Amino acid sequence: MAGNMSKGIMSNCITDFQALKEFNIVSHAGPAPKIQEVIWSFPPNGWIKANTDGAARGSPGYASAGGIFRDSSGGIKGCFSLYLGIQSSLFAEAIAAMHAIEIAHQNHWHNFWLECDSKLVVDAFNNHHIIPWKLRNRWYNCIYFCSLMNFRISHIFREGNCCADKLANFSLTSREDHWWDKVLLAPGH
Template sequence: MILKRLNISIHPPLPPVIKEVIWHPPLENWVKCNTDGAANNLTSSCGGIFRNHNADFLCGFAENTGLKSAFMAELCGAMRAIELAHNRNWTNLWLESDSSLVVQAFSAASLVPWELSNKWLNCTRMTRNMNFVVSHVYREGNQCADKLANIGLGLDSFTFWTELPPQISSSFVDNRLGKPSFRFVYM
């Protein structure tokens, strides 16, 4: 009322758009790996989860990277995923990250910090011998990898799981069932 009396026009903000976010399994004969990074004041880490077209758990990993940058931890997660897929002879790999910068780095290597550039180059060479796709997902669709990356903050060494870690079982089941999460996007 006061603003109207002072002849000040009111422009209320637009309401948020609610986006449904669902984790999608890969095509048959493909392996999908969701990766993530985490950082706090002391250290950083990465984690990832590999699943097949039936959304079955294939393996997962977490690692304390010891780096200070969250972006570098995200890159380390992507590189570790490529190395693991290469070592397991998985030639159809879909890498999914909630970091749009990581996705962009695959087409603009100049985004990669020099400390990681040699390892990054080796990993991108590995992808040339694969059917390789990289995509972005909102963090609401990346909850399993997020939890693994957070586990990595407390680790002393690389940890590899061949059975589903109990810490991610509820998010894993939600993904497998196609349960949506919701994201509020402000335009």
């Protein structure tokens, strides 16, 4: 009786539905999950796109950052993976973004698109106080570099940022910094 009066929502599981039906309890199915397609997009012609990610095992904990640079055909211009020691996850995400901007500036990539899965880092471009104080000078330098180029920042869900995620996690294991100019794929890939 109490089940029929309940306004609670059940999980959308067939076994729960069958059990409730056996007891003649009216079920209130929850809303269907929202499915959103996550696809990495190529940058426009003449642009370089960097996807970055930070990783931390604990916050603070061992942390690292990674990023990958691609041109408009999807060709890889380079990749990095940095070991950061004991840091917070926001520190790692911010370092990844700043390192990518610095590389873009050094390489004179004047049309640069930065994409990361940290909404907080994306928001930091409008509110610099989000960035930890010990990174602020470097952050302001990067903001200046961005003003010298056609710069775009966007958020991507982590499902679309798996290459940067793998690069960040690589330095968590190796505890070393790495740069790759090209990526060699295994035969058949």
